[in-house]
Amino acid sequence: MFKSIKYVLHENVTNLFRIYSIAKYELLADMRDSKLGLFWNFAHPLIQVLTYWFAFGIVFNRKAVTSYGVTIPYIFWMMGGMVVWFFISPCITNGCNAVFSKVNVITKMKFPVSILPATVVLKELFNHFCLLVILFCIFLIGGIYPNIHWFGIFYYMLCAIIFAISLSMTTSVLNMLARDTRKLVLACMRLLLYLTPILWDIKQLKHMPAVVGYIMKANPIYYVVQGYRDCFFYHKGILFYHNSMIAFWIITIILFVFGSCMMYKFKHKFIDLI
Amino acid sequence: MEKEYAIEFRHVSKIYSLKSKNKEHAINKRFYALKDINFKIPKGEVVGILGTNGSGKSTMSIILAGISEVDEGEMIVNGEQALIAINTGLNPQLTGLENIELKGALLGLSKKRIKEITEGVIEFAEIGDFLYQPVKKYSSGMKSRLGFSINLCLDPDILIVDEALSVGDKGFAQKCINKMKELKATGKTIVFISHSLPQVRGFCDTAMWIEGGMLKEYGNIEEVCDHYAEYVDYYNALDNKAKKKERDEKFNKRIIPNVKKKGFFDRIFG
Numbered sequence: 001m002f003k004s005i006k007y008v009l010h011e012n013v014t015n016l017f018r019i020y021s022i023a024k025y026e027l028l029a030d031m032r033d034s035k036l037g038l039f040w041n042f043a044h045p046l047i048q049v050l051t052y053w054f055a056f057g058i059v060f061n062r063k064a065v066t067s068y069g070v071t072i073p074y075i076f077w078m079m080g081g082m083v084v085w086f087f088i089s090p091c092i093t094n095g096c097n098a099v100f101s102k103v104n105v106i107t108k109m110k111f112p113v114s115i116l117p118a119t120v121v122l123k124e125l126f127n128h129f130c131l132l133v134i135l136f137c138i139f140l141i142g143g144i145y146p147n148i149h150w151f152g153i154f155y156y157m158l159c160a161i162i163f164a165i166s167l168s169m170t171t172s173v174l175n176m177l178a179r180d181t182r183k184l185v186l187a188c189m190r191l192l193l194y195l196t197p198i199l200w201d202i203k204q205l206k207h208m209p210a211v212v213g214y215i216m217k218a219n220p221i222y223y224v225v226q227g228y229r230d231c232f233f234y235h236k237g238i239l240f241y242h243n244s245m246i247a248f249w250i251i252t253i254i255l256f257v258f259g260s261c262m263m264y265k266f267k268h269k270f271i272d273l274i
Numbered sequence: 275m276e277k278e279y280a281i282e283f284r285h286v287s288k289i290y291s292l293k294s295k296n297k298e299h300a301i302n303k304r305f306y307a308l309k310d311i312n313f314k315i316p317k318g319e320v321v322g323i324l325g326t327n328g329s330g331k332s333t334m335s336i337i338l339a340g341i342s343e344v345d346e347g348e349m350i351v352n353g354e355q356a357l358i359a360i361n362t363g364l365n366p367q368l369t370g371l372e373n374i375e376l377k378g379a380l381l382g383l384s385k386k387r388i389k390e391i392t393e394g395v396i397e398f399a400e401i402g403d404f405l406y407q408p409v410k411k412y413s414s415g416m417k418s419r420l421g422f423s424i425n426l427c428l429d430p431d432i433l434i435v436d437e438a439l440s441v442g443d444k445g446f447a448q449k450c451i452n453k454m455k456e457l458k459a460t461g462k463t464i465v466f467i468s469h470s471l472p473q474v475r476g477f478c479d480t481a482m483w484i485e486g487g488m489l490k491e492y493g494n495i496e497e498v499c500d501h502y503a504e505y506v507d508y509y510n511a512l513d514n515k516a517k518k519k520e521r522d523e524k525f526n527k528r529i530i531p532n533v534k535k536k537g538f539f540d541r542i543f544g
Binding site: 015017018020021022025026028029032033104105106107108109110111112268269271272 | 290336339340341342343355356357359362363365367368372375376378379380381382384385408
């Protein structure tokens with residue numbers, strides 16, 4: 001077990017330049033694909049935010065959300081969480097395909113397969129930064145001003161990155177064993193979005209048994225969403241959510257260990273699994 | 275003594291599983307892509323691998339390159355080996371220059387090394403003004419030259435060339451062979467997999483003939499090439515029925531029947 005973790009970590013650390021180059025040129029190739037290029041990296045999430053805002057903010061007439069004595073207009077509150085989803089969601093869907101989409105490379109050259117999840121996440125991270133810039137502008141216009149607590153975002157971003165890599169590590173190998181994994185993941189994405197308290201406040205579950213709330217809070221994605229919102233609006237600090245934090249790291253580490261073991265076990269067998 | 279060999283195969287076999295005709299999942303046939311292969315390739319030798327379609331040449335190349343693992347036996351390699359994969363890793367949307375960087379990075383070269391090789395690659399590939407054009411606009415020969423020259427910059431000890439020269443025109447092939455002759459002069463071991471007898475005769479020192487997943491002959495270039503040419507002529511002269519019989523015979527030797535198939539979860543935890 002430790003051998004596999006060491007192997008995966010070593011491969012990733014020694015190939016940082018490779019990861020960076022692959023992510024960079026994938027991103028570039030994506031942009032070259034369309035006439036407007038970079039514009040879509042911004043426009044796509046913006047249009048989605050408008051969709052959800054229209055559906056929930058206007059049609060369902062959701063009121064401002066109050067937590068820890070701070071009231072935030074629904075649109076800002078939602079965007080504070082959605083920005084995480086726009087990062088995690090493509091990481092999960094593309095991460096699942098990370099190894100398979102590079103089949104022509106791994107069958108033709110000696111290639112450290114375990115760096116592929118990291119390349120996918122790094123590529124999405126660029127989009128995430130673009131989005132954060134827009135978000136800051138919107139917040140400034142909306143009267144939410146920067147604060148020292150905003151730096152906490154870097155911690156939560158790191159959490160999101162590690163979680164995304166760990167999950168992709170597992171799903172990408174499973175996807176090589178059976179392509180059904182990706183279909184399953186794609187089908188579950190919408191479910192995951194609504195199961196995670198991003199578009200709705202977790203306090204709306206009050207009428208349910210307490211255990212439901214606990215399960216919701218154990219959701220690693222929610223931990224990051226909550227963290228981002230805390231940095232933006234509530235300023236409670238990282239240690240305030242220690243229970244979620246423990247749950248998050250336990251889940252992430254389990255995923256990472258499992259993913260690494262699988263990666264290690266199948267590192268030379270991928271070619272026979274196509 | 276050990277050190278003098280670049281590659282040594284000891285009873286190497288590679289097994290693929292075949293889907294059974296009726297949809298009974300429990301029983302699956304298994305198939306020897308390579309069966310009990312033994313040989314030693316001395317350092318600095320240029321070996322041509324010959325064989326008809328489906329005899330296991332490509333499997334051999336990925337095993338030699340260390341991409342795929344052997345199922346039985348063992349392979350001992352002294353030195354770093356690399357497979358020449360011409361069109362792999364080129365992204366059609368990116369320009370020639372970007373592709374040099376991308377493919378260089380994919381092959382694991384450092385940033386500094388990529389800078390060093392760029393000049394040479396551009397020259398060898400003869401892309402000239404096309405350097406800043408997306409690769410999708412390249413002619414296929416140009417693409418191959420680009421891919422090939424990046425690959426050569428990897429500077430491995432053992433070079434595996436699998437049908438790589440069959441893509442370009444004669445000029446390209448000659449250019450590549452000249453380049454490889456340069457490499458040969460520096461003492462590199464080259465494994466050259468090809469259908470083209472003249473190319474093998476012209477370039478290799480020794481030849482290996484694989485037929486039906488088994489090593490048929492390994493030795494002097496002229497002898498093996500002659501025998502191989504004889505066999506091809508003999509095979510082509512057969513009528514269809516005899517050809518089929520010959521194929522079936524070969525196929526049956528490679529099959530291992532009735533092996534229980536491993537399920538999804540067996541593979542994860544087994």
